[in-house]
Amino acid sequence: MIPGVSINEILTLTSILFFVGIYGFITRKNLISILISVELILNSSVINFVVINKYLYPELLQGMVYSIFIIAVAAAETALAVAIIINIYRRKGSVEVSETETMKH
Amino acid sequence: MNLINLLLIPAIPLAVFLVLGIFSHKIKPAVSGLTGVAGLAISTLLSYYTAWQYFFVNGKTDGVYQTFVEKTVWIKFTDTLHIDMGVLVDPISVMMLVVVSTVSLMVHIYSRGYMKGDDGYTRFFAYLSLFTFSMYGLVLATNLFQIYIFWELVGVSSFLLIGYYYTKTSAIAAAKKAFIVTRFADFGFLIGIFIIGFYTNTFDFQLLNDPEGPAILTWASTSFMGLSLITWALILIFMGGAGKSAMFPLHIWLPDAMEGPTPVSALIHAATMVVAGVYLVARLFPMFYMVEEGFALQIVTYVGAFSALFAAIIAITQTDIKRILAFSTMSQLGYMMMALGVSGFDGHKGVGYMASMFHLFTHAMFKALLFLGAGSVIHAVHSNLLQEMGGLRKYMPVTNISFLIAALAIAGVPPLAGFWSKDEILMAAYSNSQFIYGVGIFVAGLTAFYMFRLYFGIFWGKDRQYKHRPHESPASMTIPLIVLAVLTLTAGFIPFSELVSADKIGFEAHINLPLAAIAVGVGALGILLAWLFYKKENDLASRFANAFGSFYKWSSNKFYFDEIYLFVARKVFFKNVAAPIAKFDKKIVDGTMEGIGNQTAVISRKIKDLQSGRVQDYAFGFIGGVVILALIFIYAFTN
Amino acid sequence: MVTSAIAAVSSRKMLRSVVYLLFVLIGAAGLYFQMDYNFLAAIQLTVYAGGVIVLIIFSVLLIHHIEMELEMAKRSRQAISALLCMLGLSIFLATIYAHPFETAGITSTTTTAEIGRALLSTEKGGFILPFEVISVLLLSAMIGAIVIAKGGGKIKQPIEEKTDAERILEEITEEVTKAKKQEEEIGV
16 A cells, blocks of 8 residues: 555556557557567556555455466566567568468468 | 068169179179179079969968068158058069069070170169169058159169160160159159048058058048049059050150160060059059049050050051060050059959959060060161161071060960960950950050061061171070060960959959950951061052051151150240249349359458458457447446 | 556657566556565566566567667557547546445555465465466476477578577576576475
C-alpha cells in the first residue's frame, strides 16, 4: 500500500499501460517492437496482480506468487520469441511482419 | 430337401463370378473357361440331384407336390410385411433349375470354342456366371421383392452381355435399348409390387397364392377405374413380365439384343431370361386365376396370342438368321403366355398351365440348340445374313442334323419335343376358345414355314462364294449341339403332366388325336411350302412376296415399330417433356446452383482477405470485437 | 511511466523503444518497492530489466542497424487503433471507478521466507504444483529456444549469420538458466 495513492489510480495506470501495449501490438510492423508491446501488456497485468493483492487481500500471497510465475513465463516467452525472430531473420533476412505472412513453407 | 445343396446351386456361379471378375486380368483364358464350366457342372449336377429328390423321392405327400420354403427375414416393415431372403422349392422352380442349369452348362461349354481368342474371354465367363447366379436366384425366390431383386440382376447381366462388344456402336445402342425398355417395364412391376404390399400386407408367394390368403380373399374390397386394385397390380406385374419376355408392345429390344455374342443369345435371349416373364405369371398363377375371375389372365392370353402371331409374321420376312430366331423366340413366348392364359386351375383343366411349363422346358432345349447351331454357322461363314449362306450341309454335317432336329421340333413334328408341348397348348386353347385356338394353329403353320425357310436357306440351295471354305466347328461347339439334340429328341416323353401342374397334384395327359392331326398337318403344310419356295433356287418366293407387296414390306420392317417408338420418344416425349425439363434444369436449377457457387467464390475471396495470416490483423479484429462486446454487455444488458 | 510506455510503442528507433521499455519496467519495480514487496521488485529488476531487456537489446543489435528508421502502419490504421484503445480504456476506467473497492487498510510486510514456504507448501494454499509446472516449462522453453535458434532449413547468409546465431544462443541459454536458477533459489 502506497500512502496517498488509491487503488483506482494504480489500476488506471495499468489500464493505460495495457492499452498502450495493445496499440503497439496492432500498429507496429516489426517483430521486436511487437515483442516489446507484449512485454508491456504482461507487465501491466503483473502490476494488477500485485496491486490487488496488496490493497484488497494483504494477508494472502496468491497475487504475489502468480506475479512471480508470470515473470518466469514472460522470461521463457521472450527467450523463445527472440529465438524465433532470429531464425526468421536467418531465413528471410527481415523481421518485418509483412514478410512472415505465409504461415507455412 | 437338403438346404446346403440348394444354396450351393446359386452360390457356385456367384463364387465363380467373383473370382473371375476380380482377377480377370490375372487368370489365363484357358483357366477361366475351365473354371466356369467346372463350377457350373457342379451346380448342374446338384440341381439334377435336387430335381430327382423332389420329383421322385420326397417331394410328394399324399399325391400332392409340397412347397418347401427356407427363408430368413431381411427387411422388416411391419409384423406381416417384410422382405425375406430364401429359397422356395416347388415343381416349377425345380423344373426351371433344371432348364437353367442344362442350357447354361451347354452354353458354357460351347462358349469355350466360340469365344476362343477373344480379348474379353474371362470377362465373358464372369458375366455368364453372374447371369446364371441371378437366374437361379430368380427361380428360387420366395417373395415378390426377392424375385424383383434378381429380376434386375438378370437385367443387368443381360445388359452387360448384349453390350459385350462394347467397341461396336450398334451393340452399345442395343444394350441401352434393352435396358431402358425392360427398365420401363420393371417400373410397372415395381409399382405392382407396392400395390400388392400395401393392400395385402405381404410379398410372400405362398400367402399370395393361398386361396384363403389375404390377396385372393380381399381383392373385391378395393376398386379403381372399375377394376380391383389387386387386378391392376397384377396387370402391372404382367407388364414387367411382358417386358422381360418381349411381349408386344415391349418386344422391340429383343431383336436388337442379338448384337451380343451368339451363345449369349442362346442362353439369355432364347432359353432362360426371356422366359422369366412366363415364369413370373406361372409363379403367381393362382392369383392371376382367382382375382376378379381371372381378368388379368385374359389380358395375358390376348397379349400372348397377339405377340405370337405378330412375331411369326415378322419372322417370315427377316433375313438376319439371328433375328429370325429372335422373333421365333418372341412368338413361342407368346405361345406360352397364351397357354397360361387359357389354363384352368385344378385337375385336367390345368392343362394350359402344365403345357406352358412344358413348352417352356422343351423350347429352352430346342431354341438353345437352334441358336447354338446358328452360332456355329455364323462362326463358319462370318456373316449373319441368310442371302450369304446356302448349301452348308456338305460342310457342316453335325450342325446340319442338329439344326434339322430342332427345326422339326419347333414345327411340331412328332415325336420330337415340340410336338408334345405344342399339342397340349393347342388342346388347352381349343377347350377355352375357338378364336385363340385358330390363332394358335395359324401361328404353328407360320412357325413351321419360317423355320424351314431358315433351314433350307442355310443348309440347302446353292453354294455361295465363301471367302474361305466353311468347316465344321470344333468339338467344344458340336458336343453341346449333340447333347441338346438328344434332349430335343427325348424331352417330349417326360411325363410332364404328372410332375408340374397348377394344383400340384398331377394328372394324366392324353393326346386328342384329331387336334394333334390338324396341328401336325398344318406344320407339314408349312414345311412343304418352305420346301417349295426355298429348297431350290427359284423365284416363287419373290413372286409371292410381290403379290403381298406392301404387307411384305411392312413385315420386313417389323411393322415400323422401332420407328413409331423413336417417333414417340424423340418428337413427342423429348420435345414436350424432356426438352422443357432440360431447359428448366439448365436455366433454373443450374442457374441457381451456379449463382450460389459464384457467390460463394466471391464471398470466399473476401474471407480470404480476412485470413491474411497477419497476426496483427487478427489482433486488431479481436480487440475491436472485445471492446464492442464489452460495450454491449456492460451498457445494453446491465440496465 | 505512461510517457515512457507511449514512447516505447511509438518510437521509430528500435533501440530507443527498448530503452523506453526499460524505463517502464523499472517504474513497475518502483511500484513494488513502494508497496513493500521488495523481493518482487528485485525479481522484476533482475529478470525483466536485467535479463529480458538485455536479450531484446542483443537481438536488436544483431538484427538492426541502430540508425534504421522503423516502418509504421498506415495512418488510418493507427487512428482506428488509437480510437479503439481509448474506447477500451474508457470502459476499463468506468468499470474501475464504478466498482467500490474495499481496501483492507492494513499493511503487512512479506518476507522472502514466507514466499518460499508458500511456493513449496503442499498444504492448502500451497503452490508446489504450479511451481513444478513452471520449472518444467522453463526447461522446455530453454530446449525449444536452442532448437529453434539452431534452426534447420535454408540459411540465407550461412557463415556470417551462424556465428551471430551461436552467440545469441549462448545468450539465451544463459538468460534462461539464470531465470531458472532464480526460481530455484526462491524455492530453497
